[in-house]
Amino acid sequence: MSDARTRADCRYCGSTRLAAFLSLGQHPPSNSFLRVEQVASERRYPLDVYVCQDCWLTQLLDVVPPELIFDDYVYLASSSKALKTHYATLAAHATERFALRAGDVVADIGCNDGILLHGYALPGLVRVGVEPSKVAQHAVASGLDVVNAFFSPEAAQQIVGRFGAAKVVTATNVFAHVxxxxxxxxxxxxxxxxxxxxxxxxxxxxxxxxxxxxxxxxHEHLCYLSLTPMAPFLARHGLDVFDVVRVPFGASGPAIRVFMQRRGGPWPVEPSVAGMLKDEAAWGVSRLERYQDYARQVEAVKTKTLELLHALRRSGKRVGGYGAPAKGNTLLNYLGATRELIECIAETNPLKQRTLTPGSHIPVVSEEEFLERMPECALLLSWNYLDFFLKQSEYIRRGGRFLVPLPAPRMVP
Ligand SMILES: [Zn+2]
Known part of the structure; x- marks a missing residue:
């Protein structure tokens, strides 16, 4: 098994002036849910966050080998209705704004099961995906042309050779993973x-x-993006940013959408580009103290969440977890949670049921089993769906309560 490696230089500019500002501890890859017999061979890697003091790219330097993350990748994007709608809206925007016509080539890098490419409503488009994981089979089965590889200049050549150059290329939730x-x-x-x-x-x-x-x-998310480091990086690689928008909902929470073209391309540069650079400067994107303050905020969330959890346990209450998204494992491992603190976690994805959470080794159970056990309180790991669960979940209807950890720890209802 190949080992993790630690970079010494910034991914964007090559500088070695990298300041560590947040250490979350040692974590296994967050999507590596385990069976009992796999526990002994589990590996952990540092989860430390750095910022480059030359270009101000925020990034991880410890790189878990991608085959450890992607070989058993079980995430199917199309299982999320909200994501489907999100990508269909993006595809409709691209179709209209860039005047796509039948016969045009559109490519999606990191196409997962084809969710975005299927979002194009215009008939006759040549839809090509690039996907390194096994999920590519799902995209192929759904009728798409897929290059089953990590994207590279060679993969680009292969696509252009077979289909022609692309009018629109999308790369959602992949640019920060490479x-x-x-x-x-x-x-x-x-x-x-x-x-x-x-x-x-x-x-x-x-x-x-x-x-x-x-x-x-x-570990999958190697960079945390802002336009300040991105624009000059892209320019050095022959791409000019011509528009940028903030989107409140992306695959992993609030996002930016950056539009770029080949140097000298025809699209006019929108005022949004200078506007965002100015806003980021005013916010403090190139001030180290801004990042150090953040580390203190994160520490405060941990302290408060643990206080609430221990108070519940001291008063004799049983605590479970609700939802087992990858990000929940960052929280559980950062808290140092174990099954003594959190007895089990409810999750609807059958591929995760009857496994243990990476690092914290808490059993993942079906919603039905969770309701049989009925712990009095549940740490809500899918806290971004709080409103949905408050209205829809049987657990709440039967008198359960959530400990919502973010953005500020609190009990609901
Ligand atoms: Zn840099």
Missing amino acids: DDIGRFTDGLPPLLAPEGVCIVEAPYLIDLIDQTLFDTIY
Whole structure:
């Protein structure tokens, strides 16, 4: 098994002036739910967050080998109705704004099960996906052309050779996942038609910090993006940013959507680009203290959450967990939670049921089993769906309560 490696330089600019500002401890890959017999061989890696003091890219330097993360990847994006709608809206926007017509090539990098490509309503588009994990089979089975590889200049060449250059390339929730992002980005200009556009969507650093969303920090997410480091990085790789928008809902919470074209492309540069750079400067994106303050915020959430959990246990209450998303494992492992504190976790995805959570080794059970056990309180790991669960969940209807950890720890109802 290959080991993790630790970078010494910034992914975007190569600088070695990297400041560690947040250490979340030692964590296994957050999607590696385990069977009992796998516990002994579980590996942990540091989850420390750095910021480059030259270009101000926030990033992890410890890189877990991608095959450890992606070989057993079980996440099917299309299982989320909300995500389907989100990507269909993006596809409709691209279709109209960039005047797509039948016969045009659209490509999606990190296409998962084809969720975004199936979001294009226009008939006759040539839809091509790139997906390194086994999930690619689902995209192929749904009728898409898929390159089953990590994206690279070679993969770009293969697509252009077989289908032609792309009018629209999307890369949602993948741009921040790639260690050698320079090589990845070098594949984009040759993939694009002269008037082609690439749209990157990724969680936005400013929201991550302002809302203390530290649970989205895990080994898959190598970078936490803002426009300040991105714009010059892209320019060095032959791409100019011409528009940027904040989207309140992305695959991993609030995101930015960055529109780019080949250098000298036809699309006018919108005022949003200078506007966002100005806002980020005013926010403090290039001040180290801004990041150090964040670390104190995160620490305070931990202290408060543990206080609430221990108070519940001291008063004789049993505590469970609700939802087992990957990000929940960052929270559980950062809290140092074990099954003595949290007896089991309810999860609807059958692939995760009857496994143990990575690192904390808490049993994942079905909703039905959770209701039979009926702990008095549940740490809500899928806290972003709080409103939905308050209205819909049988657990709450039967008198259960949630401990909602983020953005500020509290009991509901
Ligand atoms: Zn840098």
